[in-house]
Amino acid sequence: MALLETGKYSQGSVLGSVNPDLASERQTASFSVEKLTAWLDGGAEHTRMRRAVVEAIERDPVFSRENQYFQSQNERYEAAVRKAVHLQEKMHEMGWTENGPEFKYIYRAVSGDIAFLLHRIFMRSISVLGSDKQIAKWMPLATQYQLIGSYAQTELGHGTYLQGLETTAVFDITTQEFILNTPKISAMKWWPGDMGRSATHTVVFAQLYVHGKCYGVHPFIVQIRSLQDHSLCPGITAGDIGPKMNFEHIDNGYLMLQNVRVPRENMLNKFCEVQPDGTYVRWGSQKINYFTMTTVRISLISDEVVIPLMKACTIAIRYSAVRRQSKLKPGEQEAKILDYQTQQEKLLPQLAAAYAFHLTNNYLQELFKKGYSEIQKNNFDRLPELHALSSGFKATITQYCTAAVEICLRACGGHGYSLLSGLPSLYTKILASCIYEGENTILLLQTARFLIKCFMAASAGQPVPPSVTYLAAAKPGKCPAKNKLDFLSPDIYTEAYQHTAFRLISSTAAKLQDLIQSGVKKHDAWNQCTVQLVQAAKAHCHYITVKNFAETVEKLETRAGIQKIMKHLCDLFALHGIFSNTGVFLHDGYISGAQMDMVTALYLDLLAVIRKDAVPLVDAFDFTDKNLNSALGSYDGQVYQRLYEWAQKSPTNKQMSPAYERYLKPLLHNTLSKL
Amino acid sequence: MALLETGKYSQGSVLGSVNPDLASERQTASFSVEKLTAWLDGGAEHTRMRRAVVEAIERDPVFSRENQYFQSQNERYEAAVRKAVHLQEKMHEMGWTENGPEFKYIYRAVSGDIAFLLHRIFMRSISVLGSDKQIAKWMPLATQYQLIGSYAQTELGHGTYLQGLETTAVFDITTQEFILNTPKISAMKWWPGDMGRSATHTVVFAQLYVHGKCYGVHPFIVQIRSLQDHSLCPGITAGDIGPKMNFEHIDNGYLMLQNVRVPRENMLNKFCEVQPDGTYVRWGSQKINYFTMTTVRISLISDEVVIPLMKACTIAIRYSAVRRQSKLKPGEQEAKILDYQTQQEKLLPQLAAAYAFHLTNNYLQELFKKGYSEIQKNNFDRLPELHALSSGFKATITQYCTAAVEICLRACGGHGYSLLSGLPSLYTKILASCIYEGENTILLLQTARFLIKCFMAASAGQPVPPSVTYLAAAKPGKCPAKNKLDFLSPDIYTEAYQHTAFRLISSTAAKLQDLIQSGVKKHDAWNQCTVQLVQAAKAHCHYITVKNFAETVEKLETRAGIQKIMKHLCDLFALHGIFSNTGVFLHDGYISGAQMDMVTALYLDLLAVIRKDAVPLVDAFDFTDKNLNSALGSYDGQVYQRLYEWAQKSPTNKQMSPAYERYLKPLLHNTLSKL
Secondary structure (H helix, E strand, O other): OHHHHHOOOOOOOOOOOOOHHHHHHHHOOOOOHHHHHHHHHOOHHHHHHHHHHHHHHHHOHHHOOOOHHHOOHHHHHHHHHHHHHHHHHHHHHHOOOOOOOOHHHHHHHOOOOOOOHHHHHHHHHHHHHOOHHHHHHHHHHHHOOOOOOOEEOOEOOEOOOHHHOOOEEEEEOOOOEEEEEOOOHHHOEEOOOOOOOOOOEEEEEEEEEEOOEEEEEEEEEEEOEOOOOOOEOOOEEEEEOOOEOOOOOOOOEEEEEOOEEEEHHHEOOOOEEEOOOOOEEEOOOOHHHHHHHHHHHHHHHHHHHHHHHHHHHHHHHHHHHHOEOOOOOOOOOOOEHHHOHHHHHHHHHHHHHHHHHHHHHHHHHHHHHHHHHHHHOOOOOOHHHHHHHHHHHHHHHHHHHHHHHHHHHHHOHHHHHEHHHOHHHHHHHHHHOOOOOOOHHHHHHHHHHHHHHHHHHHHOOOOOOHHHHHHHOOOOOOOOOOOHHHHHOHHHHHHHHHHHHHHHHHHHHHHHHHHHHOOOOHHHHHHHHHHHHHHHHHHHHHHHHHHHHHHHHHHOOOHHHHHHHHHHHHHHHHHHHHHHOHHHHHOOOOOOHHHHHHHHHHHHHHHHHHHOOHHHHHHOOOOOHHHHOOOOOOOOOOHHHHHHHHHHOOHHHOOOOHHHHHHHHHHHOOOHHHO | OHHHHHOOOOOOOOOOOOOHHHHHHHHOOOOOHHHHHHHHHOOHHHHHHHHHHHHHHHHOHHHOOOOHHHOOHHHHHHHHHHHHHHHHHHHHHHOOOOOOOOHHHHHHHOOOOOOOHHHHHHHHHHHHHOOHHHHHHHHHHHHOOOOOOOEEOOEOOEOOOHHHOOOEEEEEOOOOEEEEEOOOHHHOEEOOOOOOOOOOEEEEEEEEEEOOEEEEEEEEEEEOEOOOOOOEOOOEEEEEOOOEOOOOOOOOEEEEEOOEEEEHHHEOOOOEEEOOOOOEEEOOOOHHHHHHHHHHHHHHHHHHHHHHHHHHHHHHHHHHHHOEOOOOOOOOOOOEHHHOHHHHHHHHHHHHHHHHHHHHHHHHHHHHHHHHHHHHOOOOOOHHHHHHHHHHHHHHHHHHHHHHHHHHHHHOHHHHHEHHHOHHHHHHHHHHOOOOOOOHHHHHHHHHHHHHHHHHHHHOOOOOOHHHHHHHOOOOOOOOOOOHHHHHOHHHHHHHHHHHHHHHHHHHHHHHHHHHHOOOOHHHHHHHHHHHHHHHHHHHHHHHHHHHHHHHHHHOOOHHHHHHHHHHHHHHHHHHHHHHOHHHHHOOOOOOHHHHHHHHHHHHHHHHHHHOOHHHHHHOOOOOHHHHOOOOOOOOOOHHHHHHHHHHOOHHHOOOOHHHHHHHHHHHOOOHHHO
């Protein structure tokens, strides 16, 4: 059985026998773990491929992450470069390609702990923004790592608001060059990965000036380090931005440009060009480029957000099944902490969320695949909807999952606080996803702008995109649930979510209109509604997530107990959402106080039901011990032995501390005579 | 003026001129910052003393924390020991004593970044639990650091539930010794600070056995390292538990004991003793000891929780006043992010919370002072209430402030994620406060047990302690507010909080009784109510916090604009609590949907009011730049310059990376010919 096979990836210790408290949890699974794993992977074939990739990577000592929690930023960087270079050889050896089906499994297997991720963005930007000639020149070099690229957009003083970038590129007609400058300290490029220490080249985003006229932000390929000795090129100041909350392995960098000249051909010119005489020409539609940028937000959801949450749940739930603390019943032995209602209430909703967002990700992938094929036919109609969904889901899922990982960490008490639990690094890394690729509040406001627009259109009887058709018709009234069990009906709870989203969108639209009609200027009115607009956008995404979960469960075959447990998780996710946001459902009386008591009672009942399958449900995520890299989460549940063995390897135990000789000995040296 | 003086504590850079965006915020303060500072300190005399301490500490380079974010765990430990030893000399030089009024300012000035904090607990446990003879023997040595103590209670497998400790101390009548053992891996002592590398002695908590009978957990003084050469004593295995999310400066340790013998006199015996013949004798009341333990939870609130939140607010709000991003009004320059409603909604409630909990802390200090004087008169009547309040407030304040610091961090976007912002370390440190000194969920359940008991007593017409008299009489009915401005009345909102706390406590008590009456066993019924019991305990503490804030404001003199701004903050804190927890207020219709709309509108209005004074309100916390240790939060607001200068000092910029020679050069060496 696959589960037992997983056990073989142990941390290299003498451990191996499964903690009986954990073993007993697996004996009563209500479903086939192996079948659930295959379903999560999208078929048994994918599971086989994933496991093959994982095995190949984990068998190779270069990819070991065992010392990660002991390493300095410098050591992490060195290891990440080594791994990235080695990975190229490995891929060649295994016959894997960057565009092949294995690639996503490779990224999962190395836990993203490699260098040159921005090099990939460098390549993508050339292939998307570059002309055929530019692609022919740069891509072969980049593909073979004969140069190392980065992507320099964000500045010290400028993140989200691209138009505000201050770096300039002035066209010099006499030399046919662009002269690049970061004229102020706030214009300094700041954050680009791979740039602090590795990159030889980067794509710099700068305000293009020709004959004194500004044409807005454009991308330029700029060499920053010598290919001979890696020293900085003339006019370049660059370095590492220093320690961060995580991503120690990445050399996020800064870059100043002083009269750096690049040839005219270095402006990426698929969509526009400065001709030799200074004429600025623009052609084609950039919409497909815009679409590509949008897909980045979707692509990070699985790798950077949902998988980390699945790991955190695996760690916290396995630990909660072996940790015993206090007595639940007098006279008995101490109870597993997973048997306490409060612990279930912390962890099980996060487990349900991991499944929910896995399915939301599938939904979005499908949607974007369809969108892409439409766009290739030059039909851009669905672009605004796709943009709104990618923004809203990037924001809501990163936010939800970050909070969820933090809950998992805190639910493990003191041991969760040790880096060796793996939870702190999962948390500090996932937290960044709330900020990069669009700050969440700003993204939610973009979704809200779309929703308000659609609401107005729908109110005026105009057609609206599929995901927002519910805005066309208010369905007033009350939740029809008569007793507790009615809330197990997906129709009942999905409609409650829909009603709430509708109410929040329509009431905010009304407030906005009232303000404008009362004479407040449009931009001021918008600002005064933003707190509520954010709420409305979240409610919309929450509704779509619940709806998609319920619809997916309905379509599942009933075999092997999988539909049944997924239905439980769907119910839990939906009811947890109501229980945690009672106010928005109670506000207009759609759900009454008495009905809310039913929701609460049912929600608490469900915790006890799902608790029985909690360990099999995380086993189905199928993480190896090496991949989890956690003293609390290993398959065998030998938590204390593992913590102890691992702690002994810490550098803090490697030597007699110099502090003793310097500071303690002088204090202690004549104590003996007094004792 | 004090504010300008603060500016002189700069990071040692050439900076100094105040960013005009920040300067302008200070010109329009509606109140005297200096007077507010004095009020926060408890009088201008205290402010003077605090500043004198801070100046003496910060002038001394040994206490510098400038390199902290670049240091390894080993380097942090070395520095902390050095500082702790140096602090003794400094205190002697300055005439400060551990019990003097300066001590709390010293701790604030060094930001807790020193070793031997557990040595202090070691001393306190001897003075509280030891006999006069034991005190006479050990205290002089400890006071002069001629031994270094620790406090070994928590085990790998046991935290909260003290009775479950597995370490044993068996009395050997023939040698008049106790034989100490950690018989299983889960019995290993784990976490004690100062124990991993420094301590020579520790107080070990172990199950006492005499003639085969167990007498429960008792404290024993055990030497663990040689006073001659610091090597581990026979039978001792000890070391450092390795990397944690923070507290790198502390050598949290592990300890195994194998037949370690200590003389009979080493059991701390103020309250009980094993006599030479093995007779176990107990005397006196341990209640005062119990009271002392309770006060620890209170004492951490200011230093470890409220002050860190004040720092986080200072950093995030100053940064938000100088960071400009996107345009609020078309055609104007980019707006300060503090002018966005969403940013105000993130930060200003946290600022209000910092003030609220500062006042709650004052309230608790006062209460405990009174409690102590009663207890000294052998009146233990208020002990249950004090225990319930200390548990509940430790849990709610640590939880609230941890979330608040995280909000501050995220509100600063990418720059907040840099360690140089200071926010990550504030967050990772405050997070631990939710776990240590009693895990929060367990503490809240202790508060809940007290509340349920009082509710039952009150319902039966029996007298109850002062803080819960409101449980004696249900006041049904509705919130009387007629229009928005009615919600500025403290009576209106305080009563809403009281009503909610009452409802949650009484309904959970009813559920508990129903379950028991329907045949569910008491402990199962309790477990099935715990999620709601936790909610009830939180609601009680929230109510007391709001009530105390409102009452304090009412008593304030109206001079110097301080009462007015404090009233705004109190209103904001109270209305934010309702806005963020609408469900509990709407549930039974105490507040109607229409009234909730008033609360929302008023709350959003208040944000704009307080925004005007936001910078002066954090200036009043009076942190020096060195104490904040933040590139974003300095008094002069020269954020970008400071980030850049500081980042250059990072060890990641100290050398050409070995990765170049090893991995990159071979890749890049023949690229030149192809370009």
